[in-house]
Amino acid sequence: MPTHRIATASSTCVSEVANGHAGIVLGLEVSRLARNNADWHRLIELSALSQTLILDEDGI
Known part of the structure; x- marks a missing residue:
């Protein structure tokens, strides 16, 4: 995945969590x-502030 797509996806993820x-x-x-x-x-x-969990291949 190109770097700009990773940055955009990361930014979108942060925005959705923040909202x-x-x-x-x-x-x-x-x-x-x-x-x-x-x-x-x-x-x-x-x-943490929005009580959103983060899950990866190692667990929550």
């Missing part, structure tokens, strides 16, 4: 998100 539209974020290879620590930490913080 309270997501109950859970399912991810495979979340290391792609973790490459940019600022985006990853923003998603984790917003998920």
Whole structure:
């Protein structure tokens, strides 16, 4: 997947979580998100505030 598509998908995911539209974020290879620590930490913080779960291949 091209880098700009990953960035757009990441931005969309963060927006949906921030707006309270997501109950859970399912991810495979979340290391792609973790490459940019600022985006990853923003998603984790917003998920905690909106009570959104994050699930990857290792669990919740």
